Amino acid sequence: MDADGIHDTSHRVPRPAAPPPRPASPPSAAFIPPPSRAPGSGPTVAEWLRVSRPNAEAGVWRYGYVPRAAEEPEMTPTRQLVTGASLSLLAGLMLWSLLWNGYLGSFWIWPLLMFTPDSWRGTTSFVVAGWIWYCIVGGGLIFGFGRLGRWPELLRRIVRRPAAGTVAALPAAPGETEDPAGWPQLRNAGLGEAAEHLAREAEAGRMNDVDYVRIRRAWESVRADSSRLRPFDASVRDKGAGACLHPSGARDLPVRAARHDLLVRQVFLGTVDSGARTPYPRRGTGFALDPSVLGTSLLAVGPSGAGKTGRLVRPVVESLALQALAGQAAVITVASAGAQLGPDAAFDVVVRIGDPASVHDLDLYGGATDADEAGVLLGEALVGDIPGMDVRRAATALAQLLGPFRAAYGRFPGVPELRELLEQVQAPLDALRQALEEAGQQAMLRELDARVRQQSVLGDPGHVLADRVALLDRPAFAGFFDTSGQGRPFSMAALEHPLRVRIDLPERGHADASRMLARLLLAQFTTAAAVRTDRSLFAFLAFDDASHTLTAGTLRGVQRLRSANAGVLLTLRTLDDVPEVLRTPLLGAVGCRMAFAGVTTWDGKRFAEAWGTEWVETRDVTHRTVFADQPLTRAIHSFRKLVTGKAVTTDAVTVRQVERERWSASDLAHAVPPGHAVLSLASVSGERAAPLLVNLTT
Known part of the structure; x- marks a missing residue:
């Protein structure tokens, strides 16, 4: 943040010597995914803030997410729906034809005769009333036979709705009573002028998502420390969307190669596969x-x-x-x-x-000032991968050199100096011992002498440490790791x-x-x-x-x-x-x-x-040949076999609950398509999401 009294840490943060030029396009574009949208396109910050983000389980892309039912509704085959709708339409037309042509009598027009006066007979009013009654009867037939033939379901099947997790429009979040783009948190705290300024910046397109989240983060720090209120207010009124800047002065990245929703701190990775092994609520949803x-x-x-x-x-x-x-x-x-x-x-x-x-x-x-801590970190790096090597002994050996060196010279040794000490080069050891004697560091002298004695003991890690440090003491690294x-x-x-x-x-x-x-x-x-x-x-x-x-x-x-x-x-x-x-x-x-x-x-x-097993329902279908006893039935079966080439059979279905691996080793090796991955997630709060197949290219 900038030095507005909000979060002034710029004097402690390392910066590049000079800001590099901003590239016009991402380098090596053939090896990175393209940006999700062109710069300057897409919703404004105000529109972005108003999109609903309902709570969801771990890994769900929440931007505009539409939750699904826990279980998949029973689906009637489309062919069956078309057949039923056609039959109900024909039946309705036939019934209307029978009524219209009087084959079923005139009982269906009795209400028309009963509720109209006799003086209307032969007049225009009676004709109009008749047509109204015909429309009522026709509408009733359409409604009844439409329900019978499931016409609404067929229409929904033909004109499919957007899949769950997609954003068909930019709806306002349900139940919010205040517009988040208007900065109600600032208005409620009495900073009406600052809130109005930020709202104008957002509506005019001068604020991006990073600006919004950064200023909101600064406001949270103000709520924790009321002494920052006045500097925050002054910074916002003076700089608008550019208030409380990062020490680098940047308000965005030079290029974005992925979709981000900074309001909930998510990055979009892909789309969950819609296959049968994916739980119904997650099919086709975004993964983040x-x-x-x-x-x-x-x-x-x-x-x-x-x-x-x-x-x-x-x-x-x-x-x-x-x-x-x-x-x-x-x-x-x-x-x-x-x-x-x-x-x-x-x-x-x-x-x-x-x-x-x-x-x-x-x-x-790593910024350590304690010799023992530095020895542990360096020992882990140098010999942690060697089977049978005791990292604790290596850390102790390093600390026996790092501690005396720091006590004598006020810093840790550089790579060439550490290598010489580990290799027991006499001149550096004598110089170190003399510096410790002059400084009166008797405890460190004992540490140094102990390291010299242990160097000759069988199994001492000093020689291995020296060989590993030598990998960093190369001309290519000259000038690096300077202390x-x-x-x-x-x-x-x-x-x-x-x-x-x-x-x-x-x-x-x-x-x-x-x-x-x-x-x-x-x-x-x-x-x-x-x-x-x-x-x-x-x-x-x-x-x-x-x-x-x-x-x-x-x-x-x-x-x-x-x-x-x-x-x-x-x-x-x-x-x-x-x-x-x-x-x-x-x-x-x-x-x-x-x-x-x-x-x-x-x-x-x-x-x-690692992913374990789960209980699944399996169906075993057994086909049994039907043997007929009656001559006529045998003749029909013979004719059917002659036409279809298959014997007449009956199916016996057995349903069982079995325990099966969520993803087997064979499935992971052979059933995951290119550009896909299987992911499982856990949150810091303990929530877990089962492994899902995700298409990383969408």
């Missing part, structure tokens, strides 16, 4: 994600080319970037260099590790600010180092998100490829995010990229699971086990 489900974390598995980046990661990151501009979220995305996750202008901080032109650096220690204070490092300590961050890893040519940095970032995020003092912002970390990133320690950290208003998005090509002992715990740790088209049966088996 929001922080209430992303807060339980999401795991997505699918082969290369299945659409994980363009149809999942980018829409989610884009949604949270918009929420960050509105002061509601902080999002960090980690991907290999060149991943299509949006232009640089869509982010506040872009860290290109290994690129000399990168404006920002990465804090190797001298000369650079501009990004730290996870900034999660308390509404930041948009993208970290590009040097996957091409430095795969091992990239995986190690990915583990480090995940460990730093889970720690920093859990210890935030202000958890009002939703913190999210998205991995475009989480292969070889998870360890036992980071998985425990992921499980703690749900209560910290934070979550992660992990995408994998296959579960084989996760250690075998962690595959089942991983599926249990995340609340949202997603299997893309093309997963293997081995991966499908894991998902099938």
Whole structure:
């Protein structure tokens, strides 16, 4: 937010050296989905606010959603409806013909004769009354035979209504007594002039959805702290829709590749399949994600080319970037260099590790000031993926060097310095020991001496740590991970600010180092998100490829995010990229699971086990040949068999309740069409949605 006294944090938020130029069109458009609508088209903010958003279960796109009945109504086949309507029409016409031509007598005109005076006979009045009576009788016949032939149902079947979950128009939300576009919350608080100004901005098209949500968020902070009321009022009256800006000054993203509803913080992913295995209330409805489900974390598995980046990661990151501009979220995305996750202008901080032109650096220690905490984070990243390696011993070994170094020099060591200490290079050790002696740090001297002694013990992790640190001590990374204070490092300590961050890893040519940095970032995020003092912002970390990133320690950290208003998005090509002992715990740790088209049966088996079983009704039909006893019946059966080629049979139907997998491994591997995925969701409140087949291309 801007320095209007509302949320002045701009002096603590890192910014790019200069704002990059705004592109005229999204780069590499062939690899990302097109925007849902052209810029400037679609409803205005006022119209957008007035669309109904009824409460619905997790994952339902609520914008204009029309709830359905819990069960599918019994449907009569269209052919049967047409036949019945035709027969009733013919019967009605025949009855009218019989009445009109007098074949049934004249009883049906007795009411006409009874309720008209005798003086009307032969006059125009009697003729008019007769035609009125004929219309009444004809209308009664139409009504009666129409009900008998189910004409209204046939007409509805022919002229189908819009499917549930679609928006045929922009209806006003049912039951709202005040127009949300008129800012009634401000009027009720006595800020009538500010509310009128914002309402004019919305009606004139000078306000977008980000502006509305951002100002509403600022108003919520005013309600929590009344001292902010006067600065808020002055900012709104002075700047209108541009009040309470994000520190970057941006009011929207350069380009949107997905549909968003910021009022309820949802991003549209696709349409639920209308097949028979989908519960009737969800057939054809929109599918969306929001922080209430992303807060339980999401795991997505699918082969290369299945659409994980363009149809999942980018829409989610884009949604949270918009929420960050509105002061509601902080999002960090980690991907290999060149991943299509949006232009640089869509982010506040872009860290290109290994690129000399990168404006920002990465804090190797995640903003930690305690040597033991820094040792745990770094140890998890360096050796957490090595089977049999005790991460706690590695963390202790690192802390025995990090603590003395910080006590002597007031900072943690850089990568070359840490490598020399781990390799027991004599000159740096002697210099460190001398600095500690001069500073009177006897406790730290004992730590350093203990590390030197343990280095020669069999099984000490020091040598392995040195080898892993050497992966970062390469010419390509020269100048990165600087701890001298000369650079501009990004730290996870900034999660308390509404930041948009993208970290590009040097996957091409430095795969091992990239995986190690990915583990480090995940460990730093889970720690920093859990210890935030202000958890009002939703913190999210998205991995475009989480292969070889998870360890036992980071998985425990992921499980703690749900209560910290934070979550992660992990995408994998296959579960084989996760250690075998962690595959089942991983599926249990995340609340949202997603299997893309093309997963293997081995991966499908894991998902099938996680989703469990359900009771379904099955029908077994047994065909039995009918043997006739009477000669005439046998002759008829013989003639029917001669004509149809089939014997006369009877069907015996057995209905049973059986327990069956919601989605079997075979179904996931072979029955999911391209461009589709099977998703299950859970919300932070405990609500769960069964796995659904979703078309991600609509």
